[in-house]
Amino acid sequence: MVRSRKEMMKAFALVLPSLLVLLIFVYFFIAWSFRVSLSAWRGLIADYTFVGLRNYISMFSRERFQIDMMNTLSFTVSFLILCVVLGIFLAWLLDKGVRAEGLFRNIYLFPMSISFVVTGVVWRWIFNPTVGINALMQRIGLEHLTWGWYTDPTRIGWFHVALIPVIIAASWQLSGYTMAMFLAGFRSIPVELIEQARIDGASEFFILRKVSLPMLKPITLSALIVLGHFSLKIFDLVFTMTGRGPAFATDVPAIYMFETTFRGNNYGEGAVISMVMLAFVAVVIIPYLVSTFRKE
Amino acid sequence: MRKTVIILLVCTLAVPGLLFAAGARETEVRNQLEIFSWWTAGGEAEGLDALFDIYSSLYPDVEVINATVAGGAGAQAKAVLATRMQGGNPPDSFQVHAGRGLVDTWVVANMMEPITFIYEEEGWLDAFPQGVIDMVSDEGEIYSVPANIHRSNVLWYNKPIFDQYGLSAPVTIEEFFDVAEELAHAGVTPLALGDVNTWEATHLLESVLLASLGPDAYAGLWDGATPWDGPEAKQALDVFVDILEYVNTDHAALTWDEAAQYVIDGRAAMTVMGDWAHGYFMAMEQEPGADYHWIASPGTEGTFMMLSDTFGLPKGAPHRSNAVNWLKVVGSVDGQDAFNPRKGSIPARTDTDRDKYDIYLQSAMTDFAQDTIVASVAHGAAASEAWATDINDVISMFVSNKNVDSAASSFARAAKDHLSR
Numbered sequence: 019m020v021r022s023r024k025e026m027m028k029a030f031a032l033v034l035p036s037l038l039v040l041l042i043f044v045y046f047f048i049a050w051s052f053r054v055s056l057s058a059w060r061g062l063i064a065d066y067t068f069v070g071l072r073n074y075i076s077m078f079s080r081e082r083f084q085i086d087m088m089n090t091l092s093f094t095v096s097f098l099i100l101c102v103v104l105g106i107f108l109a110w111l112l113d114k115g116v117r118a119e120g121l122f123r124n125i126y127l128f129p130m131s132i133s134f135v136v137t138g139v140v141w142r143w144i145f146n147p148t149v150g151i152n153a154l155m156q157r158i159g160l161e162h163l164t165w166g167w168y169t170d171p172t173r174i175g176w177f178h179v180a181l182i183p184v185i186i187a188a189s190w191q192l193s194g195y196t197m198a199m200f201l202a203g204f205r206s207i208p209v210e211l212i213e214q215a216r217i218d219g220a221s222e223f224f225i226l227r228k229v230s231l232p233m234l235k236p237i238t239l240s241a242l243i244v245l246g247h248f249s250l251k252i253f254d255l256v257f258t259m260t261g262r263g264p265a266f267a268t269d270v271p272a273i274y275m276f277e278t279t280f281r282g283n284n285y286g287e288g289a290v291i292s293m294v295m296l297a298f299v300a301v302v303i304i305p306y307l308v309s310t311f312r313k314e
Numbered sequence: 315m316r317k318t319v320i321i322l323l324v325c326t327l328a329v330p331g332l333l334f335a336a337g338a339r340e341t342e343v344r345n346q347l348e349i350f351s352w353w354t355a356g357g358e359a360e361g362l363d364a365l366f367d368i369y370s371s372l373y374p375d376v377e378v379i380n381a382t383v384a385g386g387a388g389a390q391a392k393a394v395l396a397t398r399m400q401g402g403n404p405p406d407s408f409q410v411h412a413g414r415g416l417v418d419t420w421v422v423a424n425m426m427e428p429i430t431f432i433y434e435e436e437g438w439l440d441a442f443p444q445g446v447i448d449m450v451s452d453e454g455e456i457y458s459v460p461a462n463i464h465r466s467n468v469l470w471y472n473k474p475i476f477d478q479y480g481l482s483a484p485v486t487i488e489e490f491f492d493v494a495e496e497l498a499h500a501g502v503t504p505l506a507l508g509d510v511n512t513w514e515a516t517h518l519l520e521s522v523l524l525a526s527l528g529p530d531a532y533a534g535l536w537d538g539a540t541p542w543d544g545p546e547a548k549q550a551l552d553v554f555v556d557i558l559e560y561v562n563t564d565h566a567a568l569t570w571d572e573a574a575q576y577v578i579d580g581r582a583a584m585t586v587m588g589d590w591a592h593g594y595f596m597a598m599e600q601e602p603g604a605d606y607h608w609i610a611s612p613g614t615e616g617t618f619m620m621l622s623d624t625f626g627l628p629k630g631a632p633h634r635s636n637a638v639n640w641l642k643v644v645g646s647v648d649g650q651d652a653f654n655p656r657k658g659s660i661p662a663r664t665d666t667d668r669d670k671y672d673i674y675l676q677s678a679m680t681d682f683a684q685d686t687i688v689a690s691v692a693h694g695a696a697a698s699e700a701w702a703t704d705i706n707d708v709i710s711m712f713v714s715n716k717n718v719d720s721a722a723s724s725f726a727r728a729a730k731d732h733l734s735r
Contacts, residue, residue, distance in 0.1 A: 061423055062396060062399065062400060063423045063424070081711065081724075082710075147564050147567050148567070166567075169566035169567040171566070261510065262710065265710055265713070265714035266711070276393075280393035281389065281392065281703050282700040282703035282704070283419065283700055284700055
């Protein structure tokens, strides 16, 4: 399509306000945070003395930061797997044409509409080792299944078992959303394809594995991107549910960043943590953006 | 067409201007007094209201604004306050812990106005103990008015349990281990701890450090005279690890008041907590001296580890003269006697009316007058916020891995880091 110069100007003028706001409030502040991360700023008065990578070196040598990195990784991986598996399973069930599908869809989707802060508080009580799920199991005679949940500092390799309740809570909240994405995916698969397979005598499970799932690849990628950036910068759910946990068992970079910056007034090192978080998300998002851009 | 573009451009550029104009309108001068604190619950909120009542009766024309941010130990409030102060929007006066919490955070940032003149005008230089004035001073100027004094090193115990097993309150660390051993044999958790927020473990550790090192070497930890990785400090950390053997297993899930509830319920026999625990026991309708009793935490008899909530005068306070009057109310005998019995703390002045205080507070007032005074770290008196944050991080690891050497070297690193600034 050929656009006249005039039209181009008009289009540019229309996006200009949002572009300016975006430039100032997103990109300028990212650049500014980066500058702060290279400064000696500690305390309430801004100090932009350039110290190079000193804050980065001291941050990466900290045990808490290393634990946080590994927690983010193990949390993200388990959370993504759980959400995608649950999402596909629920969507597959709904796609089979259950009665009152709308009702079930809303029930599954509902947790997503609640604030993380609210669900964090509720899940904290559910997994409280004295009054929560443990008390329930004791009552029904399953004492041997009780354990400390998020208060247990045990770790298997780099994986903190205390993260399990947090992963359950996060997946509970977002697997409904994943279901909605996959349901749309299932619906977009041509009916003829499935019918054809049925006529050929394929079992339902075989159809799911060999026909539907391959067709769902683009949806899966989108779901992973959306969920992945949620989990890489998660703060509110963990903060209200478990905090940093015993020996940082449930600590995540966002909590460390908040405490370093706003409790310790250490702005330089706080900025380092936010830059690292940005890098994490960028690693996930940028390849996706590039590939979609190329396709267009 | 060009016109449209220009109009759009003008609109775009005008938006920020309008935003600033709206912001400016809010700071219109009115006869107000805005007091910022984290006193939102129970006795502390009542105490604050009592101060406001005195203020309003003296200055009826001033509208008092109670700006509080909830959250234990001011964790959330401090973040909000820092943002307001940096943004040039200070309250008229705010709650701040005496000691390094005041000096290293606010005074060195040049955000506080010296208020030595108020002390001189009101004759307070003799009314407040010198040790307390020193904690709110920097380079010869005084920067805040203490509203109260809390004691950190207190062991609270369940009296009926101690009577039942014929135990007496442990004065020394050795006696503590004897008592704890007997209680453990009887199937009672000896010591209740609830360190979900970490500072509660720091709180226990500071009492152990004080007991093991003594007041002088303890004070040396904060100016570099006592090395954190020296043999004395390591011995104290060893004692701390031994004490953890006698602590309830679910400590990481509890808050300090839930730990105190264990003592009330008889699930645990003792807990080390500041004397705001007394307020909690009273609120739970426990009889002081009968249901629960107290003693200086083991090994710290004769030392009073203090912390204090104070109010200062930020530079650029919008209603400065109202704020100065507020500080005069806070430091007055009437103010101290109105606030402290409700808050469950003792007055910072030594010339107040003893009869207004209950049996525990009277005993604390006696100790305060004669004991050696040292500063608490868990509550912002002994070290800066930044240092205390690092200490909490080390303790969080230490409580679970119990590795004395690694904790000692991390503590030493933090000390070196912060003392060199």
